[in-house]
Amino acid sequence: MKRIIYRTLIFTFAFVFAGLQLFAQIPDEVVLSLKTGNASTLSSYFNQNIEMVVLDQDDVYSKAQAQQIVTNFFSQHKAQGFSIIHQGGKEGAKYAIGNLSTNQGTFRVYFLLKNDGEKAYIHQLRIEKQ
Secondary structure (H helix, E strand, C coil): CHHHHHHHHHHHHHHHHHHHHHHCCCCHHHHHHHHHCCHHHHHCCEEEEEEEEECCEEEEEEHHHHHHHHHHHHHHCCEEEEEEEEEEEECCEEEEEEEEEECCEEEEEEEEEEEECCEEEEEEEEEEEC
């Protein structure tokens, strides 16, 4: 009897933990676009207005302005890789913190995504020298 209860508890905890991880999933395209420096794909996830800090530029930008800033960043800093070091969230919102390796050094990246229907949009993006 104890064995059945123990297995049930383990199964329940594993199921709950797996469910929480699903809420915290970052779209693969966002991660890949940071790894490769693809500003076009990354900006397709931008909200209409995005709070953004990229080096010394810090403001709320329109989607088009934000895309131009990110394009300029990646043209000056060739991406060599990106790895998520922490991610989390809850239903409707998720965030990630990672390291972006470039030919000009390593940068800390933070972004916040919020769901709008079926798609997640980036509401905040920070790229700061580490």
